[in-house]
Amino acid sequence: MxxxxxxxxxxxxxxxxxxxxxxxxxxxxxxxxxxxxxxxxxxxxxxxxxxxxxxxxxxxxxxxxxxxxxxxxxxxxxxxxxxxxxxxxxxxxxxxxxxxxxxxxxxxxxxxxxxxxxxxxxxxxxxxxxxxxxxxxxxxxxxxxxxxxxxxxxxxxxxxxxxxxxxxxxxxxxxxxxxxxxxxxxxxxxxxxxxxxxxxxxxxxxxxxxxxxxxxxxxxxxxxxxxxxxxxxxxxxEVRYELYNCENADIIMVAYGTTARIVRTAIEQCERIGIHAGLIRPISLYPFPYHVFDEVVDRAKAFLSVEMSMGQMVDDVKIAAAGRKPVYFYGRTGGMIPMPEEIVKKIQAILQEG
Missing domain, CATH: 3.40.50.970 (Thiamin diphosphate (ThDP)-binding fold, Pyr/PP domains)
Structure with missing residues (x-):
């Protein structure tokens, strides 16, 4: 068809x-x-x-x-x-x-x-x-x-x-x-x-x-x-998720919906400047894919939850990380959409901090 x-x-x-x-x-x-x-x-x-x-x-x-x-x-x-x-x-x-x-x-x-x-x-x-x-x-x-x-x-x-x-x-x-x-x-x-x-x-x-x-x-x-x-x-x-570019990622972002598409563009921009970034995309928000973090937590230096909100999914990301790696947040709210360049700047700041 x-x-x-x-x-x-x-x-x-x-x-x-x-x-x-x-x-x-x-x-x-x-x-x-x-x-x-x-x-x-x-x-x-x-x-x-x-x-x-x-x-x-x-x-x-x-x-x-x-x-x-x-x-x-x-x-x-x-x-x-x-x-x-x-x-x-x-x-x-x-x-x-x-x-x-x-x-x-x-x-x-x-x-x-x-x-x-x-x-x-x-x-x-x-x-x-x-x-x-x-x-x-x-x-x-x-x-x-x-x-x-x-x-x-x-x-x-x-x-x-x-x-x-x-x-x-x-x-x-x-x-x-x-x-x-x-x-x-x-x-x-x-x-x-x-x-x-x-x-x-x-x-x-x-x-x-x-x-x-x-x-x-x-x-x-x-x-x-x-x-x-x-x-x-x-x-x-019924847990559903997608892993993208997580194999050698220094920082792994977590995003869902159309925000995950913006994050993919940010990952491409990161690669061009020598930063290795990946994405965990939850497809089922309930049940949340907590267990998938166990597969990648040893590789990443930190997690970054990217959302079109003031930070709601970030709580589940913190539960999944279980204190093993730091969890950061970047979001826009009120109908504003996070831009890839903004996300890259946040990643650079996190890596400089670490």
């Missing part, structure tokens, strides 16, 4: 439909507006349903309902809208329902601005809503990878009965690149949705009920322990 030039938000929609998504509930907010616009046009063509809800709160509860009925369903928003969805996301995680959530991140806090940022890392990876739960969080750095991760996100959601978030900064949503939408092949041996509330009776003669309320604390504790066993399995099976 030939590649097609697409905007990131539209590529996300095309990938979702290709993966069998037939329900989309959302509410407009920049910089993700082209995604619901695309779904409103294309979903009816395949027998799907698009609905612009009256608010983000309404949209995520519609997702709860469709997921509870066993449908493949997606919602999308940008940072303030995701904040409004957090209560519903916690309910969905507590009820063990599969869905896909797209966050095309913009600058904050508050209404902030409409330019790209990565300052929702804490919200995405550390829960975001109330209670003990996790989302599986994936961070693409190109549109082709975005397409592939969106498609896989639906399978992962069904596999673990858990929400999956694609954390795509505003640049991913707005840039245009050639993408190939390949014939979709779902995971083999996905579990049947025999839990779905479709009006049927289970083998024990009981109605299927979707719920996250446990008034007995002993039952709630057992439920939380159960879902944490799923998270432990994710941490074993």
């Amino acid at each position: 030939a590649k097609v030039l697409m905007k990131g938000n539209e590529a996300i929609g095309a990938a979702a439909i290709n993966a069998g998504c037939r329900f989309f509930f959302g509410y407009p907010i920049t910089p993700q507006n082209e995604l619901p616009e695309y779904m409103s046009r294309e979903l009816p063509k395949v027998g799907g349903t698009y609905l612009q809800a009256e608010s983000e709160v309404a949209a995520i509860n519609m997702v709860y309902g469709a997921a509870g009925a066993g449908a493949r369903v997606m919602t999308s928003s940008s940072s303030p809208g995701i904040s409004l969805k957090q209560e519903g996301i916690s309910y969905i995680a507590g009820a063990e329902l599969p869905c896909v959530i797209i966050n095309v991140v913009r600058g904050g806090p508050g209404l902030g601005g409409i330019q790209p940022a990565q300052s929702d890392y804490f919200q995405a990876t550390k829960g975001g809503g109330h209670g003990d739960y996790h989302l599986l969080v994936l961070a693409p750095s190109s549109l082709q990878e975005t397409v592939e991760l969106v498609e896989e996100a639906f399978d992962l959601a069904d596999k673990y009965r858990n929400p999956v978030m694609i954390l795509a900064d505003g640049m991913i949503g707005q840039i245009m690149e050639p993408v190939e939408i390949k014939p979709y092949t779902p995971y083999q041996n996905l579990p049947p949705k025999d839990w779905a509330s479709t009006g049927t009776i289970d083998s024990g003669g009981r109605r299927r009920i979707i719920n996250s309320l446990f008034l007995d604390p002993t039952e709630l504790e057992q439920h939380v322990l159960k879902i944490y066993r799923k998270y432990a399995e994710m941490e074993k099976q």
